Amino acid sequence: MHVSNVNFSGQFQNYRACTENLLPVNYDQIRRSRIPFASASASLSDADRALLDNVVTFVLADPSVERVFVDGHSDRLGSRIDNRALSEERANVVADYLKARGVSEDLITVRAHGDQYPVSRRPADNRRTNIRLQREGERPELQQANGYGGDSAEDGPG
Incomplete structure (x- = not known):
């Protein structure tokens, strides 16, 4: 098979x-996202902002996303106590970034868990x-936090 260059430019x-x-x-790439933080920090890196910009772009383009x-x-x-406060600060930094870029505050649910749900022995x-997106019709109780079939209280209702 050969591709002709006749009229190719216009089609290209x-x-x-x-x-x-x-x-x-x-959606599958962005529905579960993770922003890592340095010890005792709640600062976003350029890479974090780029990831969050993709989340914002997707949420603003997909009206079926009903919760972030x-x-x-x-x-x-x-x-x-300090860990709980730090986890809240981290969540708020991310939520504030999303809101500043146009995601409605009504879509965002912020929760702080402190050290309650470790995913690893590595601090x-x-x-x-x-960040977890939820579309209309999805049943949160059937979704897992880690994407590998494990249960986590952080993914429960509310």
């Missing part, structure tokens, strides 16, 4: 115009904020 321009309108990510859960977590280093893995 149409193709390029079409692909420019595609979203940078699809933002769950802050910490490691077990330090006091539980660095537990210093995170998870």
Whole structure:
């Protein structure tokens, strides 16, 4: 099979115009996202902002997204009170970024878990904020937090 160059330029321009309108990510790629944090930090990196910008772009383009859960977590280093406050600060930094970029506050549910739901024995893995999108008709009680079939209280209703 051969591709002819006759009239190719016009069709190629149409193709390029079409692909420019595609979203940078699809639902499966973005429905569960993780923002890692350094110890005792609630600062977003450029890479974190790029990921959050993709979340924003998707949420604003897909009207079936009815909820954005933002769950802050910490490691077990330090006091539980400090860890709870830090996890809340992390979740709020992420939620504020989403709101500042146009995601409706009504869609966002912020929760702070402190060191209550570790995902690893490595402290660095537990210093995170998870973002989970929920579409209309999805049943949250059937979704797992880690994507591998494990249960987690953070994915329960509300």
